[in-house]
Amino acid sequence: MYRTHSCGALTASDINTEVTLAGWVQKSRDKGFMIWIDLRDRYGLTQLIFDEERTAANLMDIAKSLGREFVIQVTGTVIERQSKNP
Secondary structure (H helix, E strand, O other), X not given: OOOOOOOOOOOHHHOOOEEEEEEEEXXXXXXXXXXXXXXXXOOEEEEEEEEOOOOOHHHHHXXXXXXXXOEEEEEEXXXXXXXXXX
Protein backbone atom coordinates (compact mmCIF):
# COMPACT_ATOMS: atom_id res chain seq x y z
CA MET A 1 0.00 0.00 0.00
CA TYR A 2 1.35 3.41 -0.97
CA ARG A 3 0.15 5.07 2.26
CA THR A 4 -2.57 4.67 4.85
CA HIS A 5 -2.67 8.33 5.95
CA SER A 6 -1.45 11.68 4.75
CA CYS A 7 1.00 13.57 6.95
CA GLY A 8 -1.64 16.10 7.97
CA ALA A 9 -4.26 13.50 8.91
CA LEU A 10 -2.82 11.83 12.01
CA THR A 11 -4.76 12.45 15.23
CA ALA A 12 -4.78 11.22 18.82
CA SER A 13 -7.05 8.36 17.74
CA ASP A 14 -4.13 6.98 15.67
CA ILE A 15 -1.85 6.50 18.72
CA ASN A 16 -0.51 2.91 18.88
CA THR A 17 -1.68 2.29 15.29
CA GLU A 18 0.69 1.18 12.54
CA VAL A 19 0.58 3.61 9.61
CA THR A 20 2.35 4.05 6.29
CA LEU A 21 3.28 7.59 5.21
CA ALA A 22 4.93 8.92 2.08
CA GLY A 23 6.45 12.32 1.42
CA TRP A 24 9.69 14.21 1.33
CA VAL A 25 12.21 15.02 4.04
CA GLN A 26 11.84 18.67 4.95
CA LYS A 27 14.36 18.70 7.80
CA SER A 28 16.35 16.21 9.85
CA ARG A 29 18.20 16.44 13.15
CA ASP A 30 20.72 13.85 14.33
CA LYS A 31 21.73 13.72 18.00
CA GLY A 32 23.58 10.42 17.60
CA PHE A 33 21.26 8.27 19.70
CA MET A 34 18.11 9.80 18.19
CA ILE A 35 17.16 11.16 14.76
CA TRP A 36 14.16 13.39 14.06
CA ILE A 37 12.85 13.76 10.53
CA ASP A 38 10.13 16.18 9.49
CA LEU A 39 8.20 14.37 6.74
CA ARG A 40 6.02 16.58 4.55
CA ASP A 41 3.42 15.87 1.92
CA ARG A 42 0.94 18.22 0.26
CA TYR A 43 -1.42 17.89 3.24
CA GLY A 44 0.84 18.56 6.21
CA LEU A 45 3.84 17.60 8.31
CA THR A 46 4.61 14.65 10.58
CA GLN A 47 7.66 14.21 12.79
CA LEU A 48 9.38 10.82 12.53
CA ILE A 49 11.54 9.61 15.41
CA PHE A 50 14.27 7.01 15.13
CA ASP A 51 15.91 6.08 18.44
CA GLU A 52 18.44 3.41 19.32
CA GLU A 53 16.08 1.70 21.80
CA ARG A 54 13.27 1.04 19.29
CA THR A 55 15.01 1.12 15.91
CA ALA A 56 17.23 -1.53 14.30
CA ALA A 57 20.82 -0.43 13.60
CA ASN A 58 20.42 -0.74 9.82
CA LEU A 59 17.37 1.56 9.90
CA MET A 60 19.28 4.09 12.02
CA ASP A 61 21.96 4.11 9.31
CA ILE A 62 19.34 4.68 6.62
CA ALA A 63 17.73 7.50 8.62
CA LYS A 64 21.15 9.15 9.08
CA SER A 65 21.74 9.06 5.32
CA LEU A 66 18.52 10.87 4.37
CA GLY A 67 18.95 14.39 3.07
CA ARG A 68 16.62 17.29 2.41
CA GLU A 69 13.93 16.59 -0.18
CA PHE A 70 14.62 12.85 -0.30
CA VAL A 71 11.30 11.16 -1.13
CA ILE A 72 10.53 8.29 1.24
CA GLN A 73 7.84 5.89 2.34
CA VAL A 74 7.87 4.81 5.98
CA THR A 75 5.81 2.40 8.07
CA GLY A 76 5.73 2.67 11.84
CA THR A 77 3.67 3.03 14.99
CA VAL A 78 2.20 6.38 15.98
CA ILE A 79 3.33 7.47 19.45
CA GLU A 80 2.20 10.43 21.50
CA ARG A 81 4.61 13.30 21.78
CA GLN A 82 5.94 13.48 25.34
CA SER A 83 6.39 17.25 25.45
CA LYS A 84 3.59 19.38 24.07
CA ASN A 85 4.10 22.67 22.26
CA PRO A 86 3.26 25.63 24.52
